[in-house]
Amino acid sequence: MLSFLPRKAKRVELIKNSTVHCEYQLSKFDTHMGVWPYYGVINWYKHQIDSHRLKIAIQQIVNSVPILGGRLVRKLFSTLKVVCNPQKSGVGFIEIDLGEQEINLENLLDAKSYVKNEFNIPKNSSDAINQDTPLLYVILNHxxxxxxxxxxxxxxxxxxGTYFKLLEYLSQAYEDTEYVANSEPLFTIDFQKIDDFIATNFKKLSWQDKILSSTSFIVFVLNSFFQNQDNWSYLECILTKEKLDLIKRNSKNLSNEESAYSTNDALFEFLSVVPIKRFIFLCNLRxxxxxxxxxxxxxxxxxxxxxxxxxxxxxxxxxxVRKSVNELPRIYGFISTFDGKYLCHNSWVKLQNYSPGFGGKLIFQKFFEFDDIPKDFLSFACQSSGIYKLTENQYLLICINLKNVVSQIEKKLKKMGVEEILIKTS
Structure with a gap:
């Protein structure tokens, strides 16, 4: 873990939308996202990335998609909007020179609390409402x-889905100055589409499911508060592609060999070690x-x-899982956890197929954490697992669940030959 002051940490530079004044009213679905923090990944490269070229690419992106340089505004008795004022607000760019600080495989993945402390990046998305705070930051460490x-x-x-496409667009614009002009529009901005889809599906629900959908988040929070934290564990390990392929081979049992069957389907089953009444996964509706x-x-x-x-x-x-992926039987804005007999799984792997090169080859990609002190993953108990790609051949698997469940998953991983497994308990 690094603890140092960067040799040169410049102020936040605003790269502004140069020509367009516009406003966007967010969807009802979007307005539920304020509880979540700013999020992203840190991508490490062994080749030089030119800050001037990077800023030109950002300028092209924000000119094409002005909302990225906007500000969140909510007036009394009105809905949440994003207001884009040309030459006033914009994307925040930060360049940090790490000087002679050594970066190696052990600390290469760490992100630093000084980014938050020095540049006052909000913790939660809602903290940017009615503030002159960028909605997008681009940070270059080197x-x-x-x-x-x-x-x-x-x-x-x-x-x-937005995030990794935007990362790909920025990388392509960095490599090709004509990319944005030849690719517009980069994004479709019609936030009513998601509300229409949710409303249509809501009408199809039974009255019991409608109540469940409307109250699930409240129950989820209350349920978490009343959990006995001593019963929970956190598991973390790195799986190679060979191990994931082994999970897939061992799990496959299809009557129709031509049926769709993904590694993530097999992993979901692999992590299911006790009876559950419901399973939940995050689906990209695009x-x-x-x-x-x-x-x-x-x-x-x-x-x-x-x-x-x-x-x-x-x-x-x-x-x-495959049947549910194809049919989307029940869609909820938040996790439903009424009886506790559930499993939730999230995978970023397919999203990470949009691999940003910035003129070379990506060597590591890691979720960006503001704080040097590890988060207490067990303080908000949720039976969940997640996986995302670190390198071409390495994937980070995390799992939070009851101790007996985590223990059984650990045994399955060890039996498969995974040696380094981190376990944390309350």
């Missing part, structure tokens, strides 16, 4: 040998043929919930 590029974006205007364009800007990822089968003793099968 020493003589390594360069790290991060985007930090406000969750009101973006989800993971690729589900539901009327939301693939280049839709805002939040278009929703939790999909389905039930396990009594004939399988309520054990999750990857075929159940």
């Amino acid at each position: 020493n003589q040998n390594y360069y790290g590029v991060s985007l930090l974006i406000n969750h009101f205007i973006a989800d993971g 690729y589900r043929n539901v009327g939301i364009p693939k280049n839709y800007l805002g939040n278009a990822e929703a939790f999909v919930l389905d039930l396990t089968k009594p004939e399988n003793n309520y054990m999750l099968k990857h075929t159940d």
Whole structure:
């Protein structure tokens, strides 16, 4: 873990939308995202990234998509809007020279609390409302040998699907000065589309499911407060692609060999070690043929919930997951956790296929954490797992669950040959 003062940390430089004044009213779905922090990844490279070229690329992007340089505004008795004033607000650019600080494989993935402390980047997305605070920051860290590029974006205007496409666009604009001009529009901005989709699906629900959908987040929070924290564990390990392929081979049991079957389907089943009544996963609606364009800007990822089968003793099968991915039976804005017998899984791997090169090859990609002190993952108990790609051959798997569940997953991982497994308990 690094603890140092950077040799040269410049102020936040605003790269402004140069010509367009516009306003956007966010969707109802977007306005639920204020509880989440600014989020992003840090991408490390062994080749030089030129700050001037990077700023030109940012300028091209914000001119094409002015909302990225806007500000959150909420007036009394009015809805939340993003207001874009040319030559006044913009994207925040930060360049940090790490000097002679050594970067190696052990600390290469760390992000630094000084970024938050020095530049006053808000913790939560809602902290930017009615503030002169950028909705998007681009951060360039470097020493003589390594360069790290991060985007930090406000969750009101973006989800993971938006984020990784934007990262790809920025990389392409860095490499090709004509990329944005030849690719416009980069994003479709019609926030009503997601509300229309949610409303249409809400009408199809039974009255019981409508109550569940409307109250699930409240119950989720209350349920977390009353959990016995001593019963929970946190697991973290790195899986190679070979290990993921092994999980897929061991799990596959399809009657129709031509049926769609992903590594993530198999991983979901692998993590299911006790009977559950429902399983939940995050689905990018842009690729589900539901009327939301693939280049839709805002939040278009929703939790999909389905039930396990009594004939399988309520054990999750990857075929159940695949069927739910195809049919989207129940869509909720938040996780439903009424009886506690559930499992939630989230994967960024497919989103990370949009690999940003910035003129070379990406060597590491890691979720950006503001603080040097590790978060207390067990303070907000939620039976969940997640996976995302670190390198071409390495994936970070995390799992938060009851101790007996985590213990069984640990045994399965060790039996498969995974040696370095980190376990934390309350």
